Amino acid sequence: MDDPAATAARLQRGIVLKAVAGTRIVGSVQLVVDDAVGLIERLIVAPDWQGRGLGTRLLRAAEQIAPAEVTSYALTTGGRSERNLALYRKAGYRELSREAQTPKVDLVLLGKRRRRK
Numbered sequence: 001m002d003d004p005a006a007t008a009a010r011l012q013r014g015i016v017l018k019a020v021a022g023t024r025i026v027g028s029v030q031l032v033v034d035d036a037v038g039l040i041e042r043l044i045v046a047p048d049w050q051g052r053g054l055g056t057r058l059l060r061a062a063e064q065i066a067p068a069e070v071t072s073y074a075l076t077t078g079g080r081s082e083r084n085l086a087l088y089r090k091a092g093y094r095e096l097s098r099e100a101q102t103p104k105v106d107l108v109l110l111g112k113r114r115r116r117k
């Protein structure tokens, strides 16, 4: 996890979206713009809200809110989290690279091009 100062520095270049149910934050995602690439980070949905499409909606919202200079999106996830990989594949992401982080954990880089309307 980042320390608070690193998080603050990172978010100066980015956008945080939250999903709210009543007074409760039930999901969130961050978009960090790195030149023409929109980095999708920290997608998370509260356990009791998972499996209802909220993660997918947050991901789409982060893509749509990206400024015009963003022409592709990238994100990383754990290679063993089949659920997460399925979500991203369904949203159009393809595996770009995979590297072993530890003997048991792969880090997978996924990406997709932005579609222009």
Ligand SMILES: CC(C)(COP(=O)(O)OP(=O)(O)OC[C@H]1O[C@@H](n2cnc3c(N)ncnc32)[C@H](O)[C@@H]1OP(=O)(O)O)[C@@H](O)C(=O)NCCC(=O)NCCS
Binding pocket: 042, 043, 044, 045, 046, 049, 050, 051, 052, 053, 054, 055, 056, 057, 076, 077, 078, 081, 083, 084, 086, 087, 090
């Ligand atoms: C990953 C995460 C954000 C997904 O959010 P979500 O709201 O549950 O996602 P969705 O409801 O949009 O589901 C999209 C797809 O994910 C998969 N999925 C979601 N819930 C699932 C479940 N209970 N069982 C199996 N697959 C599931 C399915 O492929 C699903 O597609 P489908 O609805 O067409 O079957 C959420 O599970 C989460 O917060 N996990 C912990 C944090 C994390 O791992 N974040 C990702 C960092 S890379």
